[in-house]
Amino acid sequence: MKKIEQNEQMAGALAAMGAYFLWGVMPIYWKLIKGASAGEVLAHRIIWSFVLMLIILWITRSYKQLNQDFRALFAAKKRLLIITSASIVITVNWYTFIWAVDHGHVIQASLGYYINPLVSVLLGVFFLKEKLSLWQIVSFILALIGVLIMTFQGGVFPWISLILAISFGLYGLLKKTVHLSAMTGLTIETLIITPVALIYLFFFDTTAGQTFNFTNHPGQALLLMGAGVITAIPLLLFAAGANRISLAMIGFFQYIAPTLMLILGTLLYHEPFDKEHLFSFILIWLSLILFTVSRTKWLIRVEQRLFPKKDKSIAS
Numbered sequence: 001m002k003k004i005e006q007n008e009q010m011a012g013a014l015a016a017m018g019a020y021f022l023w024g025v026m027p028i029y030w031k032l033i034k035g036a037s038a039g040e041v042l043a044h045r046i047i048w049s050f051v052l053m054l055i056i057l058w059i060t061r062s063y064k065q066l067n068q069d070f071r072a073l074f075a076a077k078k079r080l081l082i083i084t085s086a087s088i089v090i091t092v093n094w095y096t097f098i099w100a101v102d103h104g105h106v107i108q109a110s111l112g113y114y115i116n117p118l119v120s121v122l123l124g125v126f127f128l129k130e131k132l133s134l135w136q137i138v139s140f141i142l143a144l145i146g147v148l149i150m151t152f153q154g155g156v157f158p159w160i161s162l163i164l165a166i167s168f169g170l171y172g173l174l175k176k177t178v179h180l181s182a183m184t185g186l187t188i189e190t191l192i193i194t195p196v197a198l199i200y201l202f203f204f205d206t207t208a209g210q211t212f213n214f215t216n217h218p219g220q221a222l223l224l225m226g227a228g229v230i231t232a233i234p235l236l237l238f239a240a241g242a243n244r245i246s247l248a249m250i251g252f253f254q255y256i257a258p259t260l261m262l263i264l265g266t267l268l269y270h271e272p273f274d275k276e277h278l279f280s281f282i283l284i285w286l287s288l289i290l291f292t293v294s295r296t297k298w299l300i301r302v303e304q305r306l307f308p309k310k311d312k313s314i315a316s
Helices: 002-032 038-059 063-075 077-102 106-127 134-152 159-178 182-204 218-242 247-253 256-268 275-292 297-306
Strands: none
Touching: 002 077, 002 218, 002 247, 002 256, 038 063, 038 077, 038 182, 038 218, 063 077, 063 182, 077 106, 077 159, 077 182, 106 134, 106 159, 106 256, 106 275, 134 275, 182 218, 218 247
């Protein structure tokens, strides 16, 4: 029995690492697509993700679950509004990421996914009334200082990083309140946005017919279709991993993706990375390390000694 559990955990860890690795090297894929605007790439990503998810659901015979979830959403208008909002938010996230890669801002994108866990916890504080420990508050302050240094010393407001972090954080918050499986959730989300993507391609993007052309540009057309594959596979791997390993392990693995993006941005794409960037990232790394270990027994004891709780049972 113990052997089976160990094998399950190993499979889960490999699946989660695979998901974050694919997310980390995804800029390479978007860089391969030439001549298409960020809007066109996004539209194809949505459409082909939807098509692929329908195929996967048919192969795995999960279409009954999709039908049940879809009916349940329409029966509860609040849940339908939430999943629609999640679809819009993840669309904003995808577009920002594709645009950032296309315009040479891979490092800013990596910063966004570094600070995303902190943003997610902050959203939990505001919307779910979760409480922060002393060390988590300190970690937020360190990350904030890092972002401010990059803003004022670098002379560029990291709006790409903040949009990516906030949009993905909101997406996670909305998904948490809907409780849909990874497969049916992604299928319904892309179903909601696919009509908009089709309208954009047929009526608003004048170059779409030239880029997605199997006669003149078969490679580019296949890459645009493949956008659905590279969207769905990491999400499915993540879902498989999350069901088998602890949240602490997932929290550790999630830094694989932005680290790979940072390496790609600096070494492969030669984006500027000066002392201000380095100092900002060091502060953010420190904040993430502190945040990750903030609930360890040793730091909890230190916090209790610094701020001992008053015994309310003692009469005044």
